Amino acid sequence: MTSILQDSPxxxxxxxxxxxxxxxxxxxxxxxxxxxxxxxxVAIILVILGHVMQGMNHRxxxxxxxxxxxxIFIYTFHMPAFFFVAGLFLDPxxxxxxxxxxxxxxxxxxxxxxxxxxxxxLPLLPWISQYESGPRPTxxxxxxxxxxxNTGWFLFALFFILxxxxxxRRLPIWLRLLLAVPLSYFWPNTGHHGIDGIFWEYIFVxxxxxxxxxxNRIEKLNKGIAAFGCLAxxxxxxxxxxxxxxxxxxxxxxxPLGLAGTAGLILFAVSIPVPSVATSIAWxxxxxxxxxxxxxxxxGTTRQILFQVFHTTAIPPHxxxxxxxxxxxxxxxxxxxxxxxxxxxxKRPVWKSRATTPDRPRQAPVA
Numbered sequence: 001m002t003s004i005l006q007d008s009p010x011x012x013x014x015x016x017x018x019x020x021x022x023x024x025x026x027x028x029x030x031x032x033x034x035x036x037x038x039x040x041x042v043a044i045i046l047v048i049l050g051h052v053m054q055g056m057n058h059r060x061x062x063x064x065x066x067x068x069x070x071x072i073f074i075y076t077f078h079m080p081a082f083f084f085v086a087g088l089f090l091d092p093x094x095x096x097x098x099x100x101x102x103x104x105x106x107x108x109x110x111x112x113x114x115x116x117x118x119x120x121x122l123p124l125l126p127w128i129s130q131y132e133s134g135p136r137p138t139x140x141x142x143x144x145x146x147x148x149x150n151t152g153w154f155l156f157a158l159f160f161i162l163x164x165x166x167x168x169r170r171l172p173i174w175l176r177l178l179l180a181v182p183l184s185y186f187w188p189n190t191g192h193h194g195i196d197g198i199f200w201e202y203i204f205v206x207x208x209x210x211x212x213x214x215x216n217r218i219e220k221l222n223k224g225i226a227a228f229g230c231l232a233x234x235x236x237x238x239x240x241x242x243x244x245x246x247x248x249x250x251x252x253x254x255x256p257l258g259l260a261g262t263a264g265l266i267l268f269a270v271s272i273p274v275p276s277v278a279t280s281i282a283w284x285x286x287x288x289x290x291x292x293x294x295x296x297x298x299x300g301t302t303r304q305i306l307f308q309v310f311h312t313t314a315i316p317p318h319x320x321x322x323x324x325x326x327x328x329x330x331x332x333x334x335x336x337x338x339x340x341x342x343x344x345x346x347k348r349p350v351w352k353s354r355a356t357t358p359d360r361p362r363q364a365p366v367a
Contacts (some may be wrong), residue, residue, distance in 0.1 A: 034282045035219050036085055038269035041285030045327055046078040048295050052322040055303065058133035061313050068246045076237055076249065077261020079154065080204045084262045086158060088215055090165055099166055106162050112348035114155035117293050118146050122191020131257055131304055150192015154292070157197030161205050164198070173210050180206045184255060204262070221272055227271035233264035284327060285334070289346050290334025295326035302326070
């Protein structure tokens with residue numbers, strides 16, 4: 001079984017406004033958590049790297065054992081980390097917005113970009129398909145894939161997991177865990193990635209809810225201790241990957257290794273000794289939604305430039321340049337979305353009714 005989150009559209013972590021006396025058990029934050037942004041930054045880069053390598057593999061250009069093992073290693077934890085982070089501040093988000101406000105916000109910031117980009121791409125399918133490795137889908141099949149979560153499965157699964165969390169919010173956390181574990185282990189692989197992801201990944205959101213404000217304690221760890229813990233956790237995942245080889249990891253390791261890798265990313269974020277490096281990685285994390293929805297366009301364009309203009313199939317330039325273009329350019333667009341007037345790329349605008357907008361006072365005529 002293989003497998004985006006503060007004020008960005010993938011965020012489930014707005015700053016809460018309730019007083020500490022009312023919500024003493026909930027995370028209280030006055031600003032973004034750099035640790036969380038670093039986790040998202042590393043995870044989204046790994047997502048893009050995985051997509052780039054998969055594209056090369058589908059074209060029979062990257063088929064070594066090292067590729068298959070690295071793919072298994074990456075997919076062990078990079079998506080669980082996103083769901084875990086989504087759960088960290090889910091409860092205060094519910095407190096701030098209320099159930100209806102929470103649901104509406106997630107429609108605007110998650111379901112909207114999920115549906116928008118496939119629909120914008122639909123007219124371009126005849127042109128795009130000639131550069132893809134798989135067969136061209138029919139329009140009907142393409143639309144069905146949007147409905148069942150097979151297009152950009154992560155946003156689809158994240159939205160419905162958050163709705164599930166909304167419905168189960170009154171249950172004690174232990175009962176939610178008791179529900180999530182068997183769902184993750186026993187839900188069958190139906191081939192519909194978005195639907196399957198709801199049940200497989202729900203455990204990581206619930207675990208994030210369980211940790212909640214305790215993440216603040218981890219951020220205070222000594223950097224050396226954090227670095228040692230990070231290396232130890234990733235060593236365990238690497239050992240398991242090597243032990244089971246290309247046959248893949250057994251299903252019973254999905255949750256423990258997903259949590260181990262997520263913890264490793266958090267410890268890595270805490271252990272970074274150079275502030276400028278931490279800030280740079282966090283910059284990508286803040287733009288994770290932009291990278292997620294726009295990366296394939298930049299990745300595909302870069303791949304075709306290397307194929308058609310430079311006539312190269314060499315692995316290093318493809319992996320490096322595709323990953324760089326598919327992360328850097330979308331991140332730049334996201335961070336400059338207001339200046340470029342493209343906020344609607346990532347979050348559904350709210351149009352104010354003229355009836356609710358007070359009329360401007362008329363200026364007196366100039367004599």
